[in-house]
Amino acid sequence: MSAIQFTGINHLALVSSDMARTVAFYRDVLGMPLTKTIELPGGGQHFFFDCGNGDSLAFFWFPHAPSAVPGVTAPANRPDRGDIVSAHGSMNHVAFAVAPGEVEGCVEALRSAGVDCTEVWNHDDSEYGVAREQHEGVFVRSVYFTDPDGISLEIAAWTRPLVADDVSHLPRTAADAIAAG
Incomplete structure (x- = not known):
């Protein structure tokens, strides 16, 4: 094939x-x-x-249709408010792409429409995966919010091309989850 x-x-x-x-x-x-x-x-x-x-x-x-179960069918929280874990087979969130220079404007537009959203997150490879300020190690900038049904949404902008070095972790298994308790 x-x-x-x-x-x-x-x-x-x-x-x-x-x-x-x-x-x-x-x-x-x-x-x-x-x-x-x-x-x-x-x-x-x-x-x-x-x-x-x-x-x-x-x-x-x-x-x-049955009602949603936060923490099972979708995350119970936004990333800035707690645990974002959801069940196997669930949809964790949808990320919509925008141009890098548009992220701050999206926050303003969401808030003007009465949508509660996070500040802009600068995702990098640091210990916590987020930096306060944008720097050359930031690979994506994003803002998080939910729709009226509690579906987790993200507006995201790649800030640089991803390269081979960006794939540097071995995938974990179900056995790893059991070992973690």
């Missing part, structure tokens, strides 16, 4: 508890155009938003 030639993400599908509220947030607050709506058999819906670069963020709405 030849290698698959990916061209990006077609769509990431999440689940909404209130599609009207989801549309109001993603279209009206974040400015993502609503591009496709589908009525599903059984009364559900599937809506698609353009999140840039030909990629889409989609939402299902199911009339009988």
